[in-house]
Amino acid sequence: MIHTFEQLQDCVIEAQDGSIGQVTDLLFDDKSWVVRYLVVETGTWLQSRKVLISPISVIACHWNAASIEVALTRQQVQDSPDIDVHQSVSRQQELSYLSHFGYPMYWGGEGIWGAGIYPGGLMAGFDLVPEISNPAAINKVAAQVEHLHEEDDPHLRSVHSVVGYQIKAKDGDIGHVAGMLFDDKQWTIRYLALDTSNWWVGHALLIPPQWAIDIDWASAKVTVPLMRQTIQDAPHYNADLQVNRELEHDIYRHYGQPAYWSGPASSRPASNRPN
Numbered sequence: 001m002i003h004t005f006e007q008l009q010d011c012v013i014e015a016q017d018g019s020i021g022q023v024t025d026l027l028f029d030d031k032s033w034v035v036r037y038l039v040v041e042t043g044t045w046l047q048s049r050k051v052l053i054s055p056i057s058v059i060a061c062h063w064n065a066a067s068i069e070v071a072l073t074r075q076q077v078q079d080s081p082d083i084d085v086h087q088s089v090s091r092q093q094e095l096s097y098l099s100h101f102g103y104p105m106y107w108g109g110e111g112i113w114g115a116g117i118y119p120g121g122l123m124a125g126f127d128l129v130p131e132i133s134n135p136a137a138i139n140k141v142a143a144q145v146e147h148l149h150e151e152d153d154p155h156l157r158s159v160h161s162v163v164g165y166q167i168k169a170k171d172g173d174i175g176h177v178a179g180m181l182f183d184d185k186q187w188t189i190r191y192l193a194l195d196t197s198n199w200w201v202g203h204a205l206l207i208p209p210q211w212a213i214d215i216d217w218a219s220a221k222v223t224v225p226l227m228r229q230t231i232q233d234a235p236h237y238n239a240d241l242q243v244n245r246e247l248e249h250d251i252y253r254h255y256g257q258p259a260y261w262s263g264p265a266s267s268r269p270a271s272n273r274p275n
Contacts, residue, residue, distance in 0.1 A: 002190055002243040003063065005159050005180050012067045013040050013053055015074050023068070024050070026182075027089065028189055030155040030217075033209045034112045035187040037156070038068075039085050042077070050085045051077055055119040055187040056103050076101065089156050117186050157217075165215075167194055167207075168223045174199050174231055177222065181206065181243060190260065192222070193237065199228070204237045206251055208260070230255070
């Protein structure tokens with residue numbers, strides 16, 4: 001099911017022995033547009049420390065109760081590597097994190113989560129990251145991984161940091177990123193929510209981020225290969241309503257693109273973009 005980041009924000013993360021804290025942000029891979037970590041504010045029990053929670057640990061999302069159940073204990077979270085979420089997360093830090101929780105590496109496979117499309121699938125049939133107990137071992141394993149996957153360096157971005165980016169069409173600016181929508185099964189960002197009120201009043205719409213032909217992180221701008229009129233004629237998006245398959249069909253039909261849920265393309269980032 002498709003959900004907005006606003007629906008996820010402030011959801012309580014429930015461990016097996018109590019609450020961990022509330023979701024404040026997401027870190028996503030800007031190559032595959034997959035959510036890799038939930039940023040969680042722990043509150044007073046852990047001195048307001050912010051921790052990372054991987055979708056690999058998610059058991060269920062209880063949207064009506066604004067909570068997410070995870071297969072973790074509070075002690076595991078308390079003992080997890082202290083990662084500064086305001087800085088770029090390195091591969092070494094990810095290896096340390098995955099090792100602590102006994103998770104496999106999500107990168108290097110053919111799918112968006114290892115060889116598959118669901119984060120939970122990583123726990124079956126994949127070699128776990130070996131237990132690493134000291135920084136020297138972490139650096140050694142990280143160097144081996146980087147040598148094998150030199151193009152796989154993490155490209156993690158914060159959802160908060162991307163909201164507000166300007167959107168540029170073929171024939172001019174059209175608005176800015178107002179939010180992101182993701183599915184809670186694959187944890188893939190399916191749509192950028194565009195606010196075009198500076199161009200024409202009262203029009204919000206959705207565009208798959210994989211269609212972007214250029215994202216200038218330095219100047220905070222996303223370029224899409226579409227004309228403004230094409231975008232103006234696209235199905236309207238009402239943020240107060242749940243995104244359903246009918247609306248999604250209408251969006252892909254309008255742009256003449258194959259839907260992400262039809263065929264093999266659903267298991268990997270879209271490679272075909274509108275002309």
